[in-house]
Amino acid sequence: MTGPFVATANQVRAARSVVAVGAGTHCDIGGAPHATAEPVHAPAGVVDIQPSDMTVTVRGATSCRDLDDALAEHAQECPLDPRDPAATVAGTLSAGLSGRRRLGLGPLRNTVLEVVLVLADGRVVRGGGPTVKNVTGYDIPRLVVGSLGTLGVIVQATLRSQPRAVVSSWFRAPGDPDRIRAGLHAPTALLVGPEEVSVLLEGIRADIDVEADRIGLVGADAPPQPDGPHRGRLSVDPSRLGAVTASLREHTDVTWLAEWGVGTVHVAAADPSGLERARTVATTHGGWLLREAGAPDLDPFGTDFPASALQRRIRRVFDPEGKLAPGRVPATEGA
Amino acid sequence: MLAARLGTARVRAEPLELELYAKDAGTAAGRAGLVCFPESTDEVAFVVAAAGRHGVPFVARGTGTGLAGGATPVDGSLVIALTRMNRILEVDATARVAWVEPGVINLDLSRAVAHLGLHYAPDPSSQQACTIGGNVGTNAGGPHCLASGVTSAHVLAVEVVLADGEVAMLGGLGPDAAGLDLRGIFVGSEGTMGIATKIAVRLMPDPPEIRTLLADFTLIDHAAAAVSAVIAAGIVPAAMEMMDARATRAVEDFVGAGLPRDADAVLLIEVDGLRDGVHDQTEAIVAVCQAEGARDVRVAVDAAERATLWKARKSAFGAVARIAPDYYLHDAVVPRTKLVEVVRAVYEIADRHGLICMNVFHAGDGNLHPLLVFDGREEGVWTRVHAAGDEILRACIAAGGVLSGEHGIGLEKRDAMTLCFSADDLAVQAGIRDAFDPAELANPEKILPRGSRCGELSMIPDGAWV
Numbered sequence: 001m002t003g004p005f006v007a008t009a010n011q012v013r014a015a016r017s018v019v020a021v022g023a024g025t026h027c028d029i030g031g032a033p034h035a036t037a038e039p040v041h042a043p044a045g046v047v048d049i050q051p052s053d054m055t056v057t058v059r060g061a062t063s064c065r066d067l068d069d070a071l072a073e074h075a076q077e078c079p080l081d082p083r084d085p086a087a088t089v090a091g092t093l094s095a096g097l098s099g100r101r102r103l104g105l106g107p108l109r110n111t112v113l114e115v116v117l118v119l120a121d122g123r124v125v126r127g128g129g130p131t132v133k134n135v136t137g138y139d140i141p142r143l144v145v146g147s148l149g150t151l152g153v154i155v156q157a158t159l160r161s162q163p164r165a166v167v168s169s170w171f172r173a174p175g176d177p178d179r180i181r182a183g184l185h186a187p188t189a190l191l192v193g194p195e196e197v198s199v200l201l202e203g204i205r206a207d208i209d210v211e212a213d214r215i216g217l218v219g220a221d222a223p224p225q226p227d228g229p230h231r232g233r234l235s236v237d238p239s240r241l242g243a244v245t246a247s248l249r250e251h252t253d254v255t256w257l258a259e260w261g262v263g264t265v266h267v268a269a270a271d272p273s274g275l276e277r278a279r280t281v282a283t284t285h286g287g288w289l290l291r292e293a294g295a296p297d298l299d300p301f302g303t304d305f306p307a308s309a310l311q312r313r314i315r316r317v318f319d320p321e322g323k324l325a326p327g328r329v330p331a332t333e334g335a
Numbered sequence: 336m337l338a339a340r341l342g343t344a345r346v347r348a349e350p351l352e353l354e355l356y357a358k359d360a361g362t363a364a365g366r367a368g369l370v371c372f373p374e375s376t377d378e379v380a381f382v383v384a385a386a387g388r389h390g391v392p393f394v395a396r397g398t399g400t401g402l403a404g405g406a407t408p409v410d411g412s413l414v415i416a417l418t419r420m421n422r423i424l425e426v427d428a429t430a431r432v433a434w435v436e437p438g439v440i441n442l443d444l445s446r447a448v449a450h451l452g453l454h455y456a457p458d459p460s461s462q463q464a465c466t467i468g469g470n471v472g473t474n475a476g477g478p479h480c481l482a483s484g485v486t487s488a489h490v491l492a493v494e495v496v497l498a499d500g501e502v503a504m505l506g507g508l509g510p511d512a513a514g515l516d517l518r519g520i521f522v523g524s525e526g527t528m529g530i531a532t533k534i535a536v537r538l539m540p541d542p543p544e545i546r547t548l549l550a551d552f553t554l555i556d557h558a559a560a561a562v563s564a565v566i567a568a569g570i571v572p573a574a575m576e577m578m579d580a581r582a583t584r585a586v587e588d589f590v591g592a593g594l595p596r597d598a599d600a601v602l603l604i605e606v607d608g609l610r611d612g613v614h615d616q617t618e619a620i621v622a623v624c625q626a627e628g629a630r631d632v633r634v635a636v637d638a639a640e641r642a643t644l645w646k647a648r649k650s651a652f653g654a655v656a657r658i659a660p661d662y663y664l665h666d667a668v669v670p671r672t673k674l675v676e677v678v679r680a681v682y683e684i685a686d687r688h689g690l691i692c693m694n695v696f697h698a699g700d701g702n703l704h705p706l707l708v709f710d711g712r713e714e715g716v717w718t719r720v721h722a723a724g725d726e727i728l729r730a731c732i733a734a735g736g737v738l739s740g741e742h743g744i745g746l747e748k749r750d751a752m753t754l755c756f757s758a759d760d761l762a763v764q765a766g767i768r769d770a771f772d773p774a775e776l777a778n779p780e781k782i783l784p785r786g787s788r789c790g791e792l793s794m795i796p797d798g799a800w801v
Contacts, residue, residue, distance in 0.1 A: 050670065051566075051567060052563040052564075052566050052567045052671055053566075053670045053671050053672055053701070054566060054571075055670075075569055076569075096511065096516075098510065098511075106484065106488060107510065109516060109519055110487075110488050119759075119763070123759045124759070125757070125759045125760045126756065126757070126760050127760065127764075129668075129737040130670070130735060130737070131668040131669065131670060131700075131736060131737050131740070132668075132671075132700045133476060133480070133485060133668050133697070133700040133701070133702050133740040134739070134740060135474045135476075135485075135523050135739050135740060135741055135743050135744070136737040136738040136739050136744060136748075136752070136755055137744065137752060137756060137760075137761075137764050137782065138520055138523070138524060138764045138767055138768070138782075139474070139487065139519055139520055139522065139523050140520070140767075142487070142516050142520060143515055143516055143519060143520045143767075145516060146511065146515070146516055147515055162571065163569035164569075182429075185540065185543055185609055186608070203612050204611055204612050204615060206611035207608075207609035207610065207611045207612045210610070211609065235509040235510050236509050237430075237508040238430060239427065239429065239430040239432075239508070259510075261431075262510050263508070263509045263510045264510050286509075288509075288513055290511070290513075301514075303513050304513070305513050305514030306503065306504065306505070306513065306514065307503045307505070308514070310497070310503070310517065310770060310771065311515050313770035314520075314767055314770045316770075317763060317766030317767055317769075318766075329514065
């Protein structure tokens, strides 16, 4: 057997248990993998860029920054938008965290066309297909996004690229975010923090100026991402965001930024208890909080996985013995 | 027993009625054992649980517009027709979300929310007849999926009756569900993972500005090159459709939309968004088409002209009936950059098999729809149609393409899956299917070739990817 994935496949096959490691930028997400799990790495590098097809194929360990640089030469981008651009493509997909331009550009899972995985037994399998439109077989790429390394080691991915916006401008917006959203055609982001509402518009200058003038937007810097040793994100029905953010305002030790129209709220706290209180806000409003960093004693998910028996059966197809990232998600325990 | 719960009017076994449900709009015919018409999630769950107890396979069905045999009952399956579950349950204009039952007709949803300045983006050519539930089953596309994505990008949550009769909510209105994206794997699973009984879809705001262009080419190669050139210019139109010479003439004879009858191909291109961007993109597209050899580029002056051009495009398959009584519509995707060579290969294959071939397709995303037109009464013609179809698929795969862009695999392309996937790839897909439906009662025999389960495909060389 020869080829680019052999080394990874051989290592996975030989090990008793493994955990795929990229740049280590998302490694606090999920439960801590068992200490005995051997770290494995995907190969890196941009394999192919097809600007006229708007597709790009990269090896798993390619950093999002390198991918972005390669696509910039063709005035294109892949909106993976990880918090830290050193994150690898495989790590970003595996963590499944969409960036804060999701309102306009869609969730991360819409970007992935094809994945190549090394399964727990070392087999190399492919899911999806290389074209921008495809319904040939089950949509395995979507299943892999957010699977936290429990289905296989992502050694290669083909992604949909898109034209890079000519102009990308942040604004501060006055008043009610629902009214701002209704007044704009297609904002790329609408972010609400404790102090202000921020809007990202992308397109051409003339359109952006007209939109901004019409509802009184004022040019501003991008709002900072909530930062602190203990971080997480809430996922709630976006129509509940008004109530959710009202509750979060009561917790002055928690900084937060809500993606309006999406339902993601990024939160950070100086103390783990802040994250715990933010989780209570999420569950009170029918959502949940994913721990992203810190707070080691806080349950990583704090919620049951929906249809958990079904999820466990699906994981066993890829990993019958619970060999991949053991300990990271509840479903792999005791598998 | 089903009749005791649903009533005899909603459980049918008359031979004539069973015949109506023996196939979808494709060519593969099967045999329905019984047809039932549930009206609620509880009734679907009851029917599925009953089928499970008796080991009877079942297949969900909308209006039967599918072309790949996905809704064709195999070996006396129970057909669960969802056409009576056709209520739009809730529309939230602020959140831009609608909850619908699976039997809602695609276009009915867009019509119902039009007064709110919203629409449901996926628009298959059959949108006047096909159901949202069926669209979820096949992960349906349509001309306007070029910019806005296919069904999967528009489905937020699906309430599903699983194969054991249990009801589960996959996905949700929140951005991310904990654990695996079960909603994502369910969309496009063609009824093999359960039956969608309630669906939350995303509604899109109507664009403030729309321009529709018709570019007229005397050589189809130039039209295909223009498609790539538009994308390479950094423009993703809302839609970019191609009709070849035969299709253009057939449509023009049928609807009289003012299409150039002597063109070798026309492109129907639409851009939408904010005013200045749309204006700039329109100018850029006109320039690109002219640079690629367009004889003329016409920009629709008003909504009426735009509607006429779209009516022409969407009438293409109706127009074909005037040429010959039967047609076989294919669906495959190739990289946009391979359109020229693949379209040439498709003509050559059809010629060699003595068949008329027309092309009307979603050029912007490389989604070919070669249409083989013939008279089914002619002796031996079906053999030639199938042989040509098989060669066309192989040509698309050889060009780096895939078997289907929006119609699905169903029965039609099940055995061609080995052209795209290794034995190991298929074993994983079969495993996922089994995880949802261990007894294999949910739409059996679809998508995966027989023997896809681990180790059963020994005749196929594996490890092609390593």
